Amino acid sequence: MNAQRQWDVFLAEQCANNALNALKLSAQLPPVGEQSVDCLQANTPFKVQLSINTTPNPTFRRVDAQVFKEGLPQLKLTTVIGRI
Numbered sequence: 001m002n003a004q005r006q007w008d009v010f011l012a013e014q015c016a017n018n019a020l021n022a023l024k025l026s027a028q029l030p031p032v033g034e035q036s037v038d039c040l041q042a043n044t045p046f047k048v049q050l051s052i053n054t055t056p057n058p059t060f061r062r063v064d065a066q067v068f069k070e071g072l073p074q075l076k077l078t079t080v081i082g083r084i
């Protein structure tokens with residue numbers, strides 16, 4: 001049970017990082033709002049919910065990436081993305 005949980009969190013982290021890296025590589029400041037991304041890792045379906053918010057500095061966005069498996073939260077990562 002514990003090993004499965006660790007595996008799920010590892011896969012969820014890959015999904016979150018992929019979604020965040022896609023935003024960073026777009027070379028544009030992401031628009032404020034919510035986005036949902038499907039992610040398949042090791043034949044396991046996950047859903048990444050991205051919440052993009054403003055910061056006090058208008059050239060940055062705060063991005064929260066929460067990953068779900070079968071509707072249950074697995075992991076949440078937060079980062080800041082700046083304008084290139």
